[in-house]
Amino acid sequence: MDTDAQLNGATLCLQAEEELSLECDPNQLKQLFINVVKNAAESGASAIVVRAFPSRTQICVAVEDNGCGISGDRIERLGEPFYSQKERGTGLGLTISHKIVDAHHGSIQYKSELGTGTTVFITLPKVQ
Numbered sequence: 517m518d519t520d521a522q523l524n525g526a527t528l529c530l531q532a533e534e535e536l537s538l539e540c541d542p543n544q545l546k547q548l549f550i551n552v553v554k555n556a557a558e559s560g561a562s563a564i565v566v567r568a569f570p571s572r573t574q575i576c577v578a579v580e581d582n583g584c585g586i587s588g589d590r591i592e593r594l595g596e597p598f599y600s601q602k603e604r605g606t607g608l609g610l611t612i613s614h615k616i617v618d619a620h621h622g623s624i625q626y627k628s629e630l631g632t633g634t635t636v637f638i639t640l641p642k643v644q
Contacts, residue, residue, distance in 0.1 A: 559583025586628040
């Protein structure tokens with residue numbers, strides 16, 4: 517995803533405290549993180565930081581960007597099929613991402629401020 521980020525004028529940085537592992541479908545999680553990082557890269561961000569860290573029973577991943585941010589009314593609709601504010605968006609990337617997180621018994625949450633950026637928090641259990 518580093519190339520995608522650079523094409524959109526952003527740097528991508530991964531910060532992980534240690535090697536982390538969990539039971540998962542690796543192809544689905546790859547798709548999940550491609551969707552989330554791609555959205556961050558397309559938000560006008562100059563920096564994207566992916567932080568991964570363990571808790572007792574979960575792996576937490578925070579994808580933070582300093583892009584344009586998302587308004588509160590739009591955050592409520594994220595993950596809704598065919599909802600997109602992008603000129604060329606299908607509105608399916610985050611819908612698929614939410615389904616992947618649900619299938620892995622995890623959670624996805626958003627914190628955003630217009631003009632400041634967005635952080636996507638993904639929490640996945642180590643064992644399903």
